[in-house]
Amino acid sequence: MDSNFVNCNGLFDENHYTSAYDLALIGCEFFANDLLCKMSSTTSYHFRLKPDDEEDVWISSKNQLYKGKPYAYQYLLGSKTGFVSQSRQTLVSAAEKNGMKLVCVVFSEETPYQFEDTVTLFQYGFENFKRVSIRDNETKYNIDTIDFFDTEHELFGDSTPLISIENDTYVILPNTAEFSDAVPTLTYADQSSDTNVIASIHYTYSDVPIGDCNLVFYKSSVPTFRFSSNSPVYEPIPEPDTSEGEMIESKKISDKPKESTNIIYIDVKTIILGIIIAVGLILLILFVISILKSYSFSPRGQSSRRLRSRRREARAARREARRSARWYQRANKKGRRR
Structure with missing residues (x-):
């Protein structure tokens, strides 16, 4: 903050000073109030000093940004003039266009340039800047x-x-x-x-x-349930009735200890991912089982293979023996003929 205030009327004092930035901060808070905006955009005001006084008093603003004035600005929310001979003309104004609100501060101006410069600055702000939702x-x-x-x-x-x-x-x-x-x-x-x-x-x-x-x-809007060992079914907590009878009844039971409530939240994405992983594991297990079934590793299976091998060897030996016997018989017959 570059400000120091020694009075509340704004009259000149060596120790009474501020900056355009600080006045803009004050203006942001000031023009956020609808009533103050209405007051600061009032062109004239009529009143009587006393209720029974017949003399009317009219106060008119010299602010030229108001509707119907030479420098009227259509997006104006409110504006406050200020003047002392040492600081010259000062003007703090606010305007809103397309949802974007700007505050403009000008110092040390001479009439009517405080109004011209304010309009120029507003136009520059609205044409070159944008409001972006966070x-x-x-x-x-x-x-x-x-x-x-x-x-x-x-x-x-x-x-x-x-x-x-x-x-x-x-x-x-x-x-x-x-x-x-x-x-x-x-x-x-x-x-x-x-x-x-x-x-x-x-x-x-x-x-x-x-x-x-x-x-x-934020407090969750998900319905709350009581979890009680005495109740096998989860029942939603009833909404309180604002009627007089219910409020009296609530006062009677307010001294009872409150039952603790729990809210369970389940992440849907995690559930779906878990299901996919589980299904994948099951399919993998079934595939491995089908592969294992195509091979037999039991002792009985090994004995069967050995038995079949021995039978093949025995048949081959018998065939070889028959061939040898036939050859011997033919050779024996030839010897007799000689």
Whole structure:
């Protein structure tokens, strides 16, 4: 902060000073309030000093950005003028176009250039910069695509992610840049805090802050079930009735110890992957069994093979013996003839 305030009216003082950046930060908070935007865009106001006073008092703004004025700007949300002779004209304004809100601060101007320069700066900002959704583009920290097992309505249902980036969070980037050009910095939240914010992400582009968001722990919308040893069936916890009778009854039983509840989440992707692996293992086992069945390694099988081999050898020996006997007989007959 480059500011030091010694009074609340803005009148000149050597020790009363600020910067355009600090006024822009103040302007961001100021113009985030709808009532303050309405007040800062009012061209005139009529009132009486006292309720019974007949004299009317009219106050008119010299701001030339308002509707019907010479430098009227159609996207204006609100604007606040300021002037002291030492600092000259000062103007802090906000405008919104296509969902992107800009705050413009000009110092040390002379009328009407504070209005001309403000319009020029707004036009430059809207023409050369864009608003980019963090939730739609952040892939490193966003885990809201996880599917959980739904125990009530359907077998595999979707539920609110446990950790997600806040909705309606954006960064402002030049039209020539992409979201991947932004540099994120993760800062963990205080663990003792009661909020559901677990971390914050701050984005910069060329070392200039361009936006931030929170990582939020959301309560799951999956139905909750009681797990009791006395009940064989899991029953959903009934929704509380806001009627007077039910509220009185709730007060009566509020002193009883609360039954602990457990919520079971099953990752569908992991289940499907496990099933595929199990089926693959079963098919592999069946294939190995079929291969093993084509071979026999039992002692009985080995004996059968030896017996068949011996029978073949015996048949071959008998054939050889018969051939030898026939040869002997023929030779013997020839000898007798001689």
